[in-house]
Amino acid sequence: MYKIAAEISHNKEKVKEYYLNVFDKMRPFMENKQIMGVQVTPEPVIRKYEKGKPIVITKFDPEDTSDHKNFFYYPDKHYVDFHLIHGHTTDVIPIDIDPNNVSKAKALQVAKMAKNLIKPIAKDVMIVDSGGRGYHVWAKLPKPMPTRVAKHLAESRVKPLLKLPYTTDEPPEEGEIRVDLSTFHPGGSIRIPYSINFKTGKPSKIIE
Numbered sequence: 001m002y003k004i005a006a007e008i009s010h011n012k013e014k015v016k017e018y019y020l021n022v023f024d025k026m027r028p029f030m031e032n033k034q035i036m037g038v039q040v041t042p043e044p045v046i047r048k049y050e051k052g053k054p055i056v057i058t059k060f061d062p063e064d065t066s067d068h069k070n071f072f073y074y075p076d077k078h079y080v081d082f083h084l085i086h087g088h089t090t091d092v093i094p095i096d097i098d099p100n101n102v103s104k105a106k107a108l109q110v111a112k113m114a115k116n117l118i119k120p121i122a123k124d125v126m127i128v129d130s131g132g133r134g135y136h137v138w139a140k141l142p143k144p145m146p147t148r149v150a151k152h153l154a155e156s157r158v159k160p161l162l163k164l165p166y167t168t169d170e171p172p173e174e175g176e177i178r179v180d181l182s183t184f185h186p187g188g189s190i191r192i193p194y195s196i197n198f199k200t201g202k203p204s205k206i207i208e
Helices: 012-030 104-121 147-163
Strands: 034-040 044-047 053-056 079-085 089-099 124-129 135-146 177-180 189-191
Touching: 012 079, 044 079, 089 104, 089 147, 104 124, 104 135, 104 147, 104 177, 135 147, 147 177
Parallel strands: none
Antiparallel strands: 034 044, 034 053, 034 079, 079 189, 089 135, 089 177, 124 135
8 A cells, every 4th residue: 555655644633733724725626525535544545435425525614523524524533635526517627637757847837738728618727736746737617517528528628738749648658748537537536626645645735
């Protein structure tokens, strides 16, 4: 399993303190939506269910750690990393920019190109440092649409990126950057901005 590298991940009190400071920024991305969490027990375990039910966050009360519908139940149980699970409809398009032994600066250039390509169909677009080796481009749609339709639309918009000699839509070989929409489907997931990357211990963050 993955080694938890940073103190913020393996120290539950630091995880709780971190989320106390950023939960308001995370709230718009996760409230009333199905969530996947990574719980350190002590090794990371991916969980889509808690107490036999899908994880759906409806409350954000720092004083309540007993209600599994409340966000603060999860850091208290040493959940470290939170991902949005895509449903059959979506109001966001996520694009994963995943470099393999390529500088983050070059990966950021590709993320900015993806942002510009998806912008004409979006209400808003942001670039998020994933907390790992790459970036996520989040496009907020003007209104919800079927997830599979949104994926097809996104694939057609970013197709020009794949003409670059160092980009691919397959698992990237060394020196390549993957423009990845493979997890954008009902049941797939993407890390929520400001969530801690459980592999690195570094929080993801919106950079522009």
